[in-house]
Amino acid sequence: MTGALLELDSVSKTFTRGGLFSRTQVEAVIDVSFRLEMAKPEIFSIIGESGSGKSTLARIILALQAPTRGTARFKGRDLAGLRDGADRHAFMAAVQPVFQNPFEAFNPLKRLDRYLYATCRRFAGAKDEAAMQAGADKALRQVGLSLAEVKGRYPHELSGGQLQRVAIARALASGPSLLIADEPVSMVDASLRASIVNLFRKLRDELGLSIIYITHDLATAYSISDRIIIMQKGRVVESGDARTILADPKHPYSKTLKESVLEPLAPGERPLFAR
Amino acid sequence: MSAAMRNPAAKPEAAQGPVVAVRDLRAWYRLRLFGVDREVKAVDGITFEVRKDEIYGLAGESSSGKSTLVKTIAGAMRPPLEIVGGEIQFSFMDGTMGLNRAPADLVERVRWRHLSYVMQGSMSVLNPVRRIGTSFFDFAFRHMGLDNAGFEAAVVAHLARVNLPASVLKAYPHELSGGMRQRVTIALATICRPQFIIADEPTTALDVVVQKDVLAMFRSIQREMASSVLFVTHDMGVHAHLTDRLGIMYAGRLVEEARTPDVFARPRHPYTRHLIHSLPRIGDDRPRIGLEGTPPSLANPPSGCRFHPRCVFATERCRVEVPPMEQVAPDHRVACFEKDRVEATP
Numbered sequence: 001m002t003g004a005l006l007e008l009d010s011v012s013k014t015f016t017r018g019g020l021f022s023r024t025q026v027e028a029v030i031d032v033s034f035r036l037e038m039a040k041p042e043i044f045s046i047i048g049e050s051g052s053g054k055s056t057l058a059r060i061i062l063a064l065q066a067p068t069r070g071t072a073r074f075k076g077r078d079l080a081g082l083r084d085g086a087d088r089h090a091f092m093a094a095v096q097p098v099f100q101n102p103f104e105a106f107n108p109l110k111r112l113d114r115y116l117y118a119t120c121r122r123f124a125g126a127k128d129e130a131a132m133q134a135g136a137d138k139a140l141r142q143v144g145l146s147l148a149e150v151k152g153r154y155p156h157e158l159s160g161g162q163l164q165r166v167a168i169a170r171a172l173a174s175g176p177s178l179l180i181a182d183e184p185v186s187m188v189d190a191s192l193r194a195s196i197v198n199l200f201r202k203l204r205d206e207l208g209l210s211i212i213y214i215t216h217d218l219a220t221a222y223s224i225s226d227r228i229i230i231m232q233k234g235r236v237v238e239s240g241d242a243r244t245i246l247a248d249p250k251h252p253y254s255k256t257l258k259e260s261v262l263e264p265l266a267p268g269e270r271p272l273f274a275r
Numbered sequence: 276m277s278a279a280m281r282n283p284a285a286k287p288e289a290a291q292g293p294v295v296a297v298r299d300l301r302a303w304y305r306l307r308l309f310g311v312d313r314e315v316k317a318v319d320g321i322t323f324e325v326r327k328d329e330i331y332g333l334a335g336e337s338s339s340g341k342s343t344l345v346k347t348i349a350g351a352m353r354p355p356l357e358i359v360g361g362e363i364q365f366s367f368m369d370g371t372m373g374l375n376r377a378p379a380d381l382v383e384r385v386r387w388r389h390l391s392y393v394m395q396g397s398m399s400v401l402n403p404v405r406r407i408g409t410s411f412f413d414f415a416f417r418h419m420g421l422d423n424a425g426f427e428a429a430v431v432a433h434l435a436r437v438n439l440p441a442s443v444l445k446a447y448p449h450e451l452s453g454g455m456r457q458r459v460t461i462a463l464a465t466i467c468r469p470q471f472i473i474a475d476e477p478t479t480a481l482d483v484v485v486q487k488d489v490l491a492m493f494r495s496i497q498r499e500m501a502s503s504v505l506f507v508t509h510d511m512g513v514h515a516h517l518t519d520r521l522g523i524m525y526a527g528r529l530v531e532e533a534r535t536p537d538v539f540a541r542p543r544h545p546y547t548r549h550l551i552h553s554l555p556r557i558g559d560d561r562p563r564i565g566l567e568g569t570p571p572s573l574a575n576p577p578s579g580c581r582f583h584p585r586c587v588f589a590t591e592r593c594r595v596e597v598p599p600m601e602q603v604a605p606d607h608r609v610a611c612f613e614k615d616r617v618e619a620t621p
């Protein structure tokens with residue numbers, strides 16, 4: 001396996017916002033390029049400002065939105081040329097999303113186990129009820145849940161962290177080669193978060209899964225990423241080896257970002273927002 | 276039950292009294308699933324207070340019942356969630372059931388002025404077919420007592436505090452990023468400066484720079500009004516810098532509560548200890564391991580101390596008896612039989 005798994009070439013996305021008389025152009029993503037190699041599975045993190053284009057970039061990679069300029073290719077295929085049918089099916093089996101807000105990601109009227117069964121049936125070749133249940137249970141166990149806990153339940157019946165883990169399990173159930181995880185653990189406690197990022201690491205090492213990890217949590221980004229890009233106002237302001245950058249950021253925005261991380265107080269330190 | 280509202284002007288209240296006192300609250304989800312009755316005891320015997328003029332933090336394991344607790348206090352329960360026992364008493368209204376059995380018009384009046392609630396994932400509650408500006412008008416105009424121009428100026432100024440430009444007022448929710456929508460809901464919940472704000476994971480979609488501004492806004496409006504905030508987050512760094520007191524939940528119960536610095540410096544409950552020791556830091560390469568064992572089932576919780584199957588300090592007694600919440604120091608309560616041994620362990 002050689003060549004690029006994913007290749008973004010000067011990708012930009014402009015939105016037009018507002019009504020007839022008050023249109024504003026929003027340049028959500030400006031000239032972003034990077035590539036992930038097939039031969040080298042990695043965890044590639046995207047961090048940056050709220051509103052800097054991270055989720056837009058994720059939707060472009062998932063072929064849910066077309067870039068205004070530039071190209072996005074998966075295994076050499078331009079995503080713009082992806083038609084419905086067999087092509088799209090193969091792409092969806094290989095590239096799986098975990099969306100940003102789990103409360104929006106699921107249809108409130110649809111049982112959660114159905115999502116897992118559908119993924120197992122459509123993308124993982126589960127032929128019958130028993131195979132779908134086994135697939136769903138296996139995926140859920142990887143994130144510290146089980147089918148027994150999820151079966152028959154609707155999205156609003158789970159806690160935020162449980163729902164996020166169902167979203168991760170659903171994405172993993174298809175056996176993807178690329179996972180696009182948009183803030184997958186933002187509602188999960190530190191302990192479970194450690195288990196889930198350890199799982200990401202294991203999936204990379206053992207199954208060769210590449211992961212695009214979008215996060216506001218610099219500490220987990222530091223602990224699991226191979227490479228990182230930092231975005232601000234649609235642009236990549238710094239990119240490279242994750243540890244090097246997070247240990248010693250060079251761009252002023254990256255520096256501010258690192259300095260703004262709130263950590264438990266050192267002895268004698270005053271809380272920033274004390275009474 | 277009469278739940279008349281008190282006239283705040285007529286009754287000056289002590290600055291240190293509670294804005295809400297919760298006593299032995301039990302709130303369960305009562306389900307019938309595949310013909311079997313199931314009770315999820317998400318809040319199971321919680322007693323605590325949020326005082327006037329403080330920010331009370333709540334942390335704890337995912338699915339330990341934090342959102343259920345704050346939902347119940349905010350009067351936003353829906354079936355199958357039921358109050359099975361206990362009391363919720365607000366300073367601003369009579370009655371011991373809080374908002375949960377109060378008539379709709381009273382609830383309406385209490386909202387905004389007295390209590391506002393940012394629910395978890397609430398960036399999804401904005402009306403998708405209304406512009407943000409319209410939502411502000413719908414929610415807040417009546418309560419602010421300003422003319423149109425004054426109102427718009429107040430909204431724009433308030434949005435600036437959470438780092439949003441005035442242009443978002445013209446946008447529809449789907450045209451904003453997750454973090455922008457999250458800030459819109461925070462701005463909506465805080466613009467009327469209520470006496471008591473309940474916020475459930477309000478900053479999950481914010482980068483750390485913007486998060487700082489938003490937290491500063493929470494503190495400054497709290498300070499301006501000497502009001503109270505109940506703030507739920509998994510982010511222990513946020514608790515360290517923002518909250519005055521901190522409660523830790525595990526499996527439907529409060530297991531420890533103290534002034535925030537004491538929770539970090541002298542945790543007495545083994546779960547709190549684990550939580551604090553598992554925090555990752557940039558530049559620290561020690562691997563973090565998740566808690567051993569599986570999270571407890573709230574439909575069928577472990578006997579005795581609910582943490583015992585995963586607790587390294589557990590003894591025989593922990594399997595059988597429920598540890599009571601006991602005061603161990605001023606403002607410090609903990610529910611653990613081995614609390615002294617935990618404290619003595621480095």
Ligand SMILES: Nc1ncnc2c1ncn2[C@@H]1O[C@H](COP(=O)(O)OP(=O)(O)OP(=O)(O)O)[C@@H](O)[C@H]1O
Pocket residue numbers: 015016017026027028048049050051052053054055056057100449450451452453454455480481482
């Ligand atoms: N459908 C849309 N129409 C108009 N503007 C949009 C649309 N989707 C996104 N935008 C704008 O594009 C910009 C980038 O949004 P995006 O959701 O990609 O940000 P983000 O980096 O994911 O932010 P966050 O960290 O807050 O989730 C924002 O200014 C947003 O308002």
Ligand SMILES: Nc1ncnc2c1ncn2[C@@H]1O[C@H](COP(=O)(O)OP(=O)(O)OP(=O)(O)O)[C@@H](O)[C@H]1O
Pocket residue numbers: 156157158159160161162187188189304306315317336337338339340341342343344354355356395573
């Ligand atoms: N409508 C419901 N029906 C049945 N069970 C529910 C319902 N809503 C929540 N639960 C269950 O109640 C328990 C507590 O959920 P809650 O949302 O209060 O947890 P939490 O502490 O807020 O978790 P998180 O940190 O993940 O948001 C969970 O086990 C959850 O599955």
Ligand code: SF4
Pocket residue numbers: 544545546580581582583584586587588589590593598610611612613614
């Ligand atoms: S009471 Fe026992 S099991 Fe529970 S936390 Fe304390 S030592 Fe552990």
Ligand SMILES: [Mg+2]
Pocket residue numbers: 054055056100182452453454
């Ligand atoms: Mg986003």
Ligand SMILES: [Mg+2]
Pocket residue numbers: 159160161341342343395475
């Ligand atoms: Mg919650």
